[in-house]
Amino acid sequence: MKTIDRERAIRLLTEFNAVNGVSGDEGRVADLLEKYLAPITDEISRDVIGNIVFVKNGRDPDVRVMLSAHMDEIGFMVSDIDDKGYVSLVPVGYHIANILVNQNITIRTDRGDVPGVIGAGKPIHELLTDPKGSKPFEWSDIRVDVGAKSAEEASALGVRPGDFANMEKESRVLNGKLFSGKAVDNRAGLVCMLLAMELIADEVPGAQIHACGTVQEEIGLKGAEVLVRGVKPDYAICIDGGIGSISGELDDKARRFYLGKGPGIELYDWCTDTCAGNIVPKQMVRALEAAAEKEGVPYQYSIMIDGGTDACAIMYGNHGVLTGGISLPMKNLHTTIGLVDIDDVTNGAVLLARYLLDLDVTR
Numbered sequence: 001m002k003t004i005d006r007e008r009a010i011r012l013l014t015e016f017n018a019v020n021g022v023s024g025d026e027g028r029v030a031d032l033l034e035k036y037l038a039p040i041t042d043e044i045s046r047d048v049i050g051n052i053v054f055v056k057n058g059r060d061p062d063v064r065v066m067l068s069a070h071m072d073e074i075g076f077m078v079s080d081i082d083d084k085g086y087v088s089l090v091p092v093g094y095h096i097a098n099i100l101v102n103q104n105i106t107i108r109t110d111r112g113d114v115p116g117v118i119g120a121g122k123p124i125h126e127l128l129t130d131p132k133g134s135k136p137f138e139w140s141d142i143r144v145d146v147g148a149k150s151a152e153e154a155s156a157l158g159v160r161p162g163d164f165a166n167m168e169k170e171s172r173v174l175n176g177k178l179f180s181g182k183a184v185d186n187r188a189g190l191v192c193m194l195l196a197m198e199l200i201a202d203e204v205p206g207a208q209i210h211a212c213g214t215v216q217e218e219i220g221l222k223g224a225e226v227l228v229r230g231v232k233p234d235y236a237i238c239i240d241g242g243i244g245s246i247s248g249e250l251d252d253k254a255r256r257f258y259l260g261k262g263p264g265i266e267l268y269d270w271c272t273d274t275c276a277g278n279i280v281p282k283q284m285v286r287a288l289e290a291a292a293e294k295e296g297v298p299y300q301y302s303i304m305i306d307g308g309t310d311a312c313a314i315m316y317g318n319h320g321v322l323t324g325g326i327s328l329p330m331k332n333l334h335t336t337i338g339l340v341d342i343d344d345v346t347n348g349a350v351l352l353a354r355y356l357l358d359l360d361v362t363r
């Protein structure tokens with residue numbers, strides 16, 4: 001297997017984090033993916049809702065593997081502009097409202113990007129319902145300053161209800177190990193998929209590989225559910241973030257899943273509210289373990305209760321799809337800035353590339 005240039009992986013993570021793509025507005029992320037994957041794949045298509053698929057031909061065109069990494073990030077939609085020029089937002093994807101105060105955002109209008117700052121219509125200290133400020137902020141309090149003093153002035157900037165808005169944060173590397181960014185969920189997964197496709201660029205795999213950037217995962221796995229009907233895969237691997245920790249602590253579900261200990265081979269996802277989930281077939285787990293062991297990359301196991309990935313939607317597709325996942329341990333998921341270990345991303349790519357090359361299609 002070729003080796004991955006770690007510095008280039010960091011540059012890719014930075015480039016993919018910088019681009020904005022709230023659920024429903026992923027076009028710029030798809031364009032970026034196309035820049036890198038178009039030269040090394042055989043066919044490209046986009047569907048009407050924005051999913052993008054890159055096909056790499058294999059020896060057997062009748063066996064298809066779908067790789068799925070969601071392109072969207074959590075963000076906001078403009079819901080209203082009041083007569084003082086303040087912009088109201090509603091969430092797109094799951095957020096914690098009370099950490100949003102004082103964040104920089106960018107509103108994407110028909111006339112271009114407009115910068116804004118999340119605050120409130122009155123001074124923040126007046127909104128504190130708890131003297132220690134532990135619960136100061138609700139969605140209904142959120143008002144964005146865009147530098148306007150009236151609805152007319154905000155409208156003149158191009159801001160309208162229905163515009164998407166995203167978090168603005170600079171990406172950084174911490175201690176040479178961790179990558180921080182506003183959208184590591186799931187740009188790290190996209191970079192992992194991209195690096196895997198680069199590793200096998202000069203090889204002919206057994207199956208046809210459909211590397212997919214999916215849309216609207218954060219609002220309920222919408223893109224993957226549509227895409228699986230067209231791709232009709234036999235196998236699928238989702239590459240996404242999982243809830244990770246830094247050191248020896250167990251989380252409230254007694255899981256140990258650490259940044260820097262290798263990509264996670266998914267065993268089981270289940271959301272107890274919606275019953276969406278996926279139990280990864282044992283043979284798929286074994287094939288992914290064998291790939292990691294052959295390449296000498298560390299791995300751990302991923303179980304996500306009360307969460308899910310595109311895998312939940314894909315396994316229903318076609319006539320049932322053998323669906324597994326590579327889960328990258330992340331901290332601060334669904335907050336304003338996430339963390340992922342750079343080596344977990346590159347090791348995930350090596351694991352995935354080996355799995356694709358060794359997949360036995362003589363079923």
Ligand SMILES: [Zn+2]
Pocket residue numbers: 070185186217240241
């Ligand atoms: Zn995700």
